[in-house]
Amino acid sequence: DAKTTQPTSMDCAEGRAANLPCNHSTISGNEYVYWYRQIHSQGPQYIIHGLKNNETNEMASLIITEDRKSSTLILPHATLRDTAVYYCIVRVKAGTASKLTFGTGTRLQVTL
Amino acid sequence: DTGVSQDPRHKITKRGQNVTFRCDPISEHNRLYWYRQTLGQGPEFLTYFQNEAQLEKSRLLSDRFSAERPKGSFSTLEIQRTEQGDSAMYLCASSLEVSGRSHEQYFGPGTRLTVT
Numbered sequence: 001d002a003k004t005t006q007p008t009s010m011d012c013a014e015g016r017a018a019n020l021p022c023n024h025s026t027i028s029g030n031e032y033v034y035w036y037r038q039i040h041s042q043g044p045q046y047i048i049h050g051l052k053n054n055e056t057n058e059m060a061s062l063i064i065t066e067d068r069k070s071s072t073l074i075l076p077h078a079t080l081r082d083t084a085v086y087y088c089i090v091r092v093k094a095g096t097a098s099k100l101t102f103g104t105g106t107r108l109q110v111t112l
Numbered sequence: 113d114t115g116v117s118q119d120p121r122h123k124i125t126k127r128g129q130n131v132t133f134r135c136d137p138i139s140e141h142n143r144l145y146w147y148r149q150t151l152g153q154g155p156e157f158l159t160y161f162q163n164e165a166q167l168e169k170s171r172l173l174s175d176r177f178s179a180e181r182p183k184g185s186f187s188t189l190e191i192q193r194t195e196q197g198d199s200a201m202y203l204c205a206s207s208l209e210v211s212g213r214s215h216e217q218y219f220g221p222g223t224r225l226t227v228t
Binding site for chain 1: 145209
Protein backbone atom coordinates (compact mmCIF):
# COMPACT_ATOMS: atom_id res chain seq x y z
CA ASP A 1 0.00 0.00 0.00
CA ALA A 2 1.14 3.55 -0.77
CA LYS A 3 2.49 5.69 2.04
CA THR A 4 0.59 8.79 3.12
CA THR A 5 1.75 12.02 4.73
CA GLN A 6 -0.51 14.08 6.98
CA PRO A 7 0.09 17.05 9.29
CA THR A 8 0.47 16.00 12.88
CA SER A 9 -2.21 18.33 14.21
CA MET A 10 -4.70 21.00 13.21
CA ASP A 11 -7.12 23.32 14.96
CA CYS A 12 -10.54 24.41 13.74
CA ALA A 13 -13.17 26.70 15.21
CA GLU A 14 -16.57 25.17 15.79
CA GLY A 15 -18.94 25.87 12.91
CA ARG A 16 -16.15 26.42 10.43
CA ALA A 17 -15.04 24.00 7.75
CA ALA A 18 -12.17 21.70 8.65
CA ASN A 19 -9.91 20.89 5.70
CA LEU A 20 -7.56 17.99 6.35
CA PRO A 21 -4.86 17.39 3.71
CA CYS A 22 -3.16 14.15 2.78
CA ASN A 23 -0.29 13.49 0.39
CA HIS A 24 -0.07 10.13 -1.34
CA SER A 25 2.32 10.78 -4.19
CA THR A 26 3.11 7.09 -4.82
CA ILE A 27 -0.51 5.97 -5.12
CA SER A 28 -1.14 3.30 -7.75
CA GLY A 29 -3.94 3.36 -10.28
CA ASN A 30 -5.96 0.69 -8.49
CA GLU A 31 -5.62 2.18 -5.01
CA TYR A 32 -8.44 4.03 -3.32
CA VAL A 33 -8.15 6.83 -0.76
CA TYR A 34 -9.91 6.05 2.52
CA TRP A 35 -10.48 8.24 5.54
CA TYR A 36 -11.14 6.97 9.03
CA ARG A 37 -11.26 8.83 12.30
CA GLN A 38 -10.73 7.76 15.88
CA ILE A 39 -12.34 9.57 18.74
CA HIS A 40 -10.52 9.17 22.03
CA SER A 41 -10.81 5.66 23.51
CA GLN A 42 -12.99 4.38 20.67
CA GLY A 43 -12.29 2.21 17.64
CA PRO A 44 -11.68 3.86 14.25
CA GLN A 45 -14.76 4.97 12.35
CA TYR A 46 -15.08 4.87 8.56
CA ILE A 47 -15.78 8.28 7.01
CA ILE A 48 -15.49 8.17 3.23
CA HIS A 49 -13.46 6.80 0.34
CA GLY A 50 -12.85 7.57 -3.32
CA LEU A 51 -10.83 6.59 -6.37
CA LYS A 52 -10.51 9.69 -8.52
CA ASN A 53 -13.80 11.55 -8.42
CA ASN A 54 -14.80 13.83 -5.58
CA GLU A 55 -17.14 12.16 -3.12
CA THR A 56 -19.64 13.46 -0.58
CA ASN A 57 -21.68 11.75 2.08
CA GLU A 58 -23.51 12.80 5.21
CA MET A 59 -20.30 13.08 7.18
CA ALA A 60 -17.79 14.72 4.85
CA SER A 61 -16.53 15.51 1.37
CA LEU A 62 -13.42 14.09 -0.23
CA ILE A 63 -11.56 16.08 -2.85
CA ILE A 64 -8.91 14.18 -4.83
CA THR A 65 -6.55 16.10 -7.11
CA GLU A 66 -6.53 15.24 -10.79
CA ASP A 67 -3.12 13.56 -10.57
CA ARG A 68 -4.36 11.67 -7.46
CA LYS A 69 -1.21 12.52 -5.54
CA SER A 70 -3.08 14.32 -2.79
CA SER A 71 -6.53 14.68 -1.30
CA THR A 72 -8.44 16.79 1.21
CA LEU A 73 -11.11 15.68 3.63
CA ILE A 74 -13.61 18.43 4.33
CA LEU A 75 -15.88 18.54 7.37
CA PRO A 76 -18.19 21.36 6.31
CA HIS A 77 -19.34 22.54 9.75
CA ALA A 78 -17.05 21.15 12.42
CA THR A 79 -18.46 20.53 15.89
CA LEU A 80 -16.74 19.68 19.16
CA ARG A 81 -17.66 16.03 18.57
CA ASP A 82 -15.45 16.03 15.48
CA THR A 83 -12.36 16.32 17.68
CA ALA A 84 -10.46 13.14 16.82
CA VAL A 85 -7.45 11.68 15.04
CA TYR A 86 -8.09 11.48 11.30
CA TYR A 87 -6.33 8.82 9.25
CA CYS A 88 -5.81 8.93 5.49
CA ILE A 89 -5.17 5.45 4.05
CA VAL A 90 -4.64 4.25 0.51
CA ARG A 91 -5.28 0.66 -0.40
CA VAL A 92 -6.57 -1.62 -3.11
CA LYS A 93 -10.22 -2.52 -2.80
CA ALA A 94 -10.22 -5.89 -4.47
CA GLY A 95 -8.61 -9.15 -3.57
CA THR A 96 -6.96 -10.28 -0.37
CA ALA A 97 -4.92 -7.11 0.26
CA SER A 98 -7.71 -5.43 2.16
CA LYS A 99 -5.98 -4.75 5.46
CA LEU A 100 -5.72 -1.11 6.51
CA THR A 101 -2.28 0.41 7.03
CA PHE A 102 -2.65 3.33 9.41
CA GLY A 103 -0.09 6.08 9.85
CA THR A 104 -0.11 8.42 12.83
CA GLY A 105 -2.88 10.60 11.39
CA THR A 106 -3.85 14.23 12.01
CA ARG A 107 -5.11 15.19 15.43
CA LEU A 108 -7.97 17.66 14.82
CA GLN A 109 -8.93 19.84 17.75
CA VAL A 110 -12.23 21.69 17.33
CA THR A 111 -12.54 24.66 19.67
CA LEU A 112 -15.32 27.02 20.72
CA ASP B 113 -22.27 1.59 18.08
CA THR B 114 -20.98 -0.05 14.89
CA GLY B 115 -22.43 -3.48 15.62
CA VAL B 116 -19.01 -4.99 16.35
CA SER B 117 -18.60 -5.92 20.00
CA GLN B 118 -15.54 -6.88 21.97
CA ASP B 119 -15.17 -8.46 25.36
CA PRO B 120 -13.73 -7.60 27.80
CA ARG B 121 -13.26 -3.87 27.33
CA HIS B 122 -10.41 -3.77 29.81
CA LYS B 123 -8.06 -6.46 31.06
CA ILE B 124 -5.29 -6.16 33.60
CA THR B 125 -3.04 -9.17 33.94
CA LYS B 126 0.29 -10.08 35.42
CA ARG B 127 3.28 -10.85 33.26
CA GLY B 128 3.37 -14.48 32.27
CA GLN B 129 -0.38 -15.03 32.41
CA ASN B 130 -2.50 -16.02 29.41
CA VAL B 131 -5.35 -13.82 28.23
CA THR B 132 -8.14 -14.32 25.69
CA PHE B 133 -10.22 -11.67 23.98
CA ARG B 134 -13.43 -12.15 22.06
CA CYS B 135 -14.84 -10.29 19.07
CA ASP B 136 -18.37 -10.55 17.71
CA PRO B 137 -18.55 -9.06 14.21
CA ILE B 138 -21.55 -7.76 12.31
CA SER B 139 -23.47 -10.94 11.59
CA GLU B 140 -23.44 -10.89 7.80
CA HIS B 141 -19.78 -9.90 7.53
CA ASN B 142 -17.50 -12.64 6.25
CA ARG B 143 -14.20 -10.88 7.01
CA LEU B 144 -12.81 -10.29 10.47
CA TYR B 145 -9.61 -8.41 11.30
CA TRP B 146 -7.50 -7.95 14.41
CA TYR B 147 -5.35 -4.86 14.93
CA ARG B 148 -3.18 -3.67 17.80
CA GLN B 149 -2.73 -0.05 18.82
CA THR B 150 -0.13 1.34 21.20
CA LEU B 151 -0.22 4.81 22.69
CA GLY B 152 0.23 7.59 20.15
CA GLN B 153 0.33 5.24 17.17
CA GLY B 154 -2.21 4.22 14.59
CA PRO B 155 -3.60 0.69 14.65
CA GLU B 156 -1.33 -2.04 13.26
CA PHE B 157 -2.68 -5.05 11.39
CA LEU B 158 -2.26 -8.42 13.09
CA THR B 159 -4.33 -10.95 11.16
CA TYR B 160 -7.56 -11.50 9.28
CA PHE B 161 -10.09 -14.22 8.52
CA GLN B 162 -12.30 -14.89 5.54
CA ASN B 163 -15.11 -16.90 7.15
CA GLU B 164 -13.22 -19.46 9.30
CA ALA B 165 -9.99 -19.38 7.29
CA GLN B 166 -7.08 -17.31 8.59
CA LEU B 167 -5.66 -15.82 5.40
CA GLU B 168 -2.87 -13.53 6.56
CA LYS B 169 -0.77 -13.02 9.65
CA SER B 170 1.49 -10.06 10.34
CA ARG B 171 5.07 -10.42 11.53
CA LEU B 172 3.78 -8.73 14.70
CA LEU B 173 1.84 -11.89 15.50
CA SER B 174 4.50 -13.84 17.41
CA ASP B 175 4.08 -17.50 18.29
CA ARG B 176 2.63 -16.44 21.64
CA PHE B 177 -0.40 -15.08 19.80
CA SER B 178 -3.12 -17.25 18.32
CA ALA B 179 -6.40 -16.27 16.73
CA GLU B 180 -9.34 -18.43 15.80
CA ARG B 181 -12.70 -18.04 14.15
CA PRO B 182 -14.05 -21.58 14.45
CA LYS B 183 -17.49 -21.22 12.90
CA GLY B 184 -16.91 -18.15 10.82
CA SER B 185 -18.74 -15.97 13.30
CA PHE B 186 -17.06 -14.73 16.49
CA SER B 187 -13.29 -14.75 16.89
CA THR B 188 -10.90 -15.11 19.79
CA LEU B 189 -7.39 -13.76 20.18
CA GLU B 190 -5.24 -15.45 22.79
CA ILE B 191 -1.92 -14.20 24.10
CA GLN B 192 0.16 -16.71 26.03
CA ARG B 193 2.84 -15.80 28.55
CA THR B 194 2.04 -12.11 28.36
CA GLU B 195 4.85 -9.56 28.42
CA GLN B 196 4.74 -5.89 29.33
CA GLY B 197 5.25 -5.04 25.66
CA ASP B 198 1.89 -6.64 24.91
CA SER B 199 0.13 -3.78 26.69
CA ALA B 200 -2.00 -2.14 24.02
CA MET B 201 -5.49 -1.69 22.68
CA TYR B 202 -6.61 -4.72 20.66
CA LEU B 203 -9.13 -3.80 17.99
CA CYS B 204 -11.39 -6.03 16.00
CA ALA B 205 -13.02 -5.03 12.72
CA SER B 206 -15.34 -6.74 10.27
CA SER B 207 -16.29 -6.18 6.67
CA LEU B 208 -18.14 -7.76 3.78
CA GLU B 209 -16.20 -9.20 0.87
CA VAL B 210 -18.33 -9.74 -2.21
CA SER B 211 -17.08 -10.87 -5.60
CA GLY B 212 -13.50 -10.04 -4.69
CA ARG B 213 -14.29 -6.49 -3.59
CA SER B 214 -13.83 -5.44 0.01
CA HIS B 215 -16.20 -3.02 1.63
CA GLU B 216 -15.56 -0.72 4.57
CA GLN B 217 -14.26 -2.12 7.82
CA TYR B 218 -16.30 -1.48 10.94
CA PHE B 219 -14.37 -1.45 14.19
CA GLY B 220 -15.32 -2.53 17.66
CA PRO B 221 -14.53 -0.46 20.77
CA GLY B 222 -11.39 -2.43 21.51
CA THR B 223 -9.99 -4.33 24.47
CA ARG B 224 -7.38 -2.43 26.45
CA LEU B 225 -4.77 -4.81 27.86
CA THR B 226 -2.45 -3.77 30.65
CA VAL B 227 0.32 -6.19 31.63
CA THR B 228 1.85 -5.46 35.03
